[in-house]
Amino acid sequence: MTQDKTKNWDQYGEYLALDTLLDIQKPWSADKATGAFAHDEMLFIIFHQTYELWFKQILFELDDVQMRLGRPVVDDCDMQPIVKHLHRVVEILRLLVRQLDILETMTPQDFTDFRDHLKTASGFQSLQFRLIETRLGLRREDRLLFNHCQYDAGYCPASQTAINTAEHETTLFDQIDKWLARTPFVDRDDYKFWDSYRAAVHTMLDGREAMARHAVDGDILDRELAAIARNRTKFDSIFNKDADTSSSPSSSWRLSWRALQAALFITVYKTEPALQGPASLLGHIMDIDAAMSQWRYRHALMVQRMVGMNVGTGGSAGYGYLMQTLEKHRIFTDLFALSTYLIPSHARPPLPQTISNQMGYRYGTTG
Incomplete structure (x- = not known):
């Protein structure tokens, strides 16, 4: 019996490679004479090694998600695992934010005691984190230069090659755009979401204008009418295919126009059975973007706390650089911006019955 228990323990350690895993923490501040x-x-060290393990898991989840989304037609059976794996990425990122609580038990003086031993080592050099950003869809032209240095400075040739390869592959953003653009129901011979929604928007704004003219006058009326006019302009900008979409050089949108209207359609009618999965997918995508922003913010505050106004490890601009990435390195801002164009549920145009029927789950009865 004792032999069996020992054997099971050996298998556990061997399966997890614990001898290797627990022997790779090598502090650089160790004194050669005393240790x-x-x-x-x-x-x-353990904090950052743990981060890298979670980064590996995120990349593993993205492998599967991108494989499924990369097919010419995303099978209905793929939706559940896609949503599940994206949700897992969200929870991992949220865990990474919470793990900062543990690192912050280290005081600035504690960090100062070994900081010089890190030499040029910096979290900026994390290849896996760079690959996650790139795979999600952060473009080279949207990146802030690291301390005004070359984009891939600090990486070995093999890592530079890996980054360059990832930049030339289809990103999750690109796949989401193409998947959205193929959304059915949005633009058909018997129904066009854009026309239906535009009519509902103008009906709603006409009602607000009539109410304002009846209720107020003078300067108050002028301000109210001006606000309604701005709302009309705002909505017209999204309804106009050529005015403000990714096809226009001056566009503030990155999504294509077809993807944009599909994303709004899914958001507006997310309770329809056929759209619940896609709505969850888009929700998790925004959760990923939000969680990464939360991590950047917490990381920036921690760096400021540890090093003050000094440069960061590896020669980065420290707190200032990290705070700039908080806004500059956002990826899926278009999905967040769609909330600008939502209208109250009572003003939302109902779907034609034929389309509503096609979106539902209806099971026949027996007997």
């Missing part, structure tokens, strides 16, 4: 090192450097 003593700054106490909190062990926490610092």
